[in-house]
Amino acid sequence: MFFHEQIYRSSEVMTKLKNLSITICGAGALGANITENLARSGLDMLAIFALLIDKQGII
DSSP states (O other): OOHHHHHHSOHHHHHHHHHOEEEEEOOSHHHHHHHHHHHHTTOOEEEEEOOOEETTEEO
16 A cells, blocks of 8 residues: 555545445556556455457457
């Protein structure tokens, strides 16, 4: 968790963030960065869904 997140946000806000449930679709460059930033911001419940797509279709 980023230290400045704890400094600038109240304990109530940090508790709300910790209890949120977030779903992220995609684990590529953008999804991975979003996931990392949310985790560092204090979120605990992250679900990541990634589809593998090739020329034949969705795997």
